[in-house]
Amino acid sequence: MALTFAATPRTRSPETPRPRSSRGRAARRSLTGWGFAGPATLLVVGLSIFPAVWAFFISRTKWNGIAPATDVGWRNYQRIATDPDAIAAAQHTLVLTVLFVPASILLGILIAVALNQKIRLIGFYRTCIFVPYVASAAATGILASFVFNPQFGAANEALRRLGLPAQQFLESPGQALIVICLIALWGEVGFCAVIYLAALQDIPKELVEAATVDGAGKWRVFRHITLPELRPVTVFTAIWQTITAMQLFDLIYTTTRGGPMNSTQTVVYYIYELAFQTQRLGYGAAVAYLLFAVTMLLTVVVIWYNRRSGSGAF
Template identity: 55%
Template sequence: MTVSTAPPRAASTPRAERRAGSMRRRIAPHLVGWGFVGPATLIVVGLSLFPAVWALWLSLRDSDLATSGEFVGLANYRDMVHDPALRDAAWHTLVYSLLYVPGSVLVGLPLAVALNQRIRFIGFYRTCIFIPYVTSAAAVGILSNFVLDPEFGIVNSGIRGLGLPVQGFLQDPDQALYVLVAVSLWWSIGLPVVIYLAALQDVPGELKEAALVDGANPWQAFRNVTLPQLRPATTFVVIWQMITALQLFDLVFTTTKGQPLDSTSVIVYYLYDQAFKQFDAGYGAAVAYVLFLVTLVVSALMLRRGSGNGRGAGA
């Protein structure tokens, strides 16, 4: 007579069923959530990855957009080193960024402090500051052409009325890039102001009151208490505005188109010109990839520096 030594399965069934039921209860909400966001996520990721992969493949070929061209390897990237027009565009982008990014902080923060006061019609003032930002860059560029026109623009009309010499603005090679910086700040300053305004309202009032009780004047309280609390907001503003500066295109396209004398030709407009006007799509894609890497490195360095400052402030 053979005696079975297998363990009875009936005893472990309730425990296994409870474990399976618990796992289903934990997984079910996630499955429902992914069921809602999954299709949209696949579409967004697909629309992001496909152009990136296609642009990388294009940067390794001598393509004119109409045909795929021949495989040239890294030749497009090597040609960038010896391209004086690209160096000029990179220099214009650097000058623009060095003026635009600090300007966003130096103008945005005082405006936010002013708009953080309890005064009448404060909502109206905040709206006026933010309205230009929700306007498209194309519309701002077209408006700038009318306002800053050397012959018929309202700004030069006012200058004539004051007896001062008329300015070329966007048609003057020595002024055009700086005028673009000013127009960009007027258009986009609403975003830094809103970010700083939100950060200012998150600063605990007890800290400022304690500093004032200890004998600090309002400026000392702002410098030693409020400003350190704004470092995360400043890091975000600097990174966001730097990315915006490196990707400048719409405003240039609708105002100067890189002119006069290529004085406003920035990197993104230059690669657009190479890819869609000169039909050198492979070279344009290579420039775009290098710009992407530069943007990634600069953003990572700024984020790391901002995080380091934040830890130092916390310590």
């Protein structure tokens, strides 16, 4: 009689400790991971977190960068509320944000829908839209200064050929901020278009096909299917573009330097003038921390509302 024995796998009881060899392998894997991530972590801490903490302590002092700092407590923060230059800079930043963010989102959606079509040379068109975003912002500002020059700029030349009066553009206090917004849109709309294009290609085709079979036209499909599917991307893009508008500096520095008559002086450029031109480092750091607090608060509110509404962007 042949006897057969069923092999039963050995199981380790929960109380059995792990072998030392397994612990050694886990420790080696952890050390290997930190070996790759450690330098980058130290770089981030050294170039961002440590300066940010140090700037907070500077914001509570009166310091010109040379003489010993004098502790003034929260006096710098209290002074911001009564500073007319800071209030004007905040107003200019708010106007720029209100103009820039909705326009960039709307143009991004329209361009993404156009680039989502099956046409010839579509890869070339997509590249052309994205090139201004990866180009240097300083180079964009310098180029825009020539384009919108009141005397020999291409913009006024186009207006003359159309029989329209020439404009002052960047040299007009009433037009300079709008022109800055247009330049920023030219450089940033490619980012929005690429984000929305990726989101459009991620929409399930079955939803569009089912709506088309049910008799829905292109507009109804776009309104009732495409736009709701793009809502999480829109929340992310709105936050990103708001931060971009509130921290806009390079275009202003290379075009107007805050002029004419401080009409394009935003909060970030005002911080630059305080810290590096008038050497009021303590007060400049206080304004910078206030801008950080406003940006963080706005971001948290948008994320909270997004999670409450259930759109799923974050």
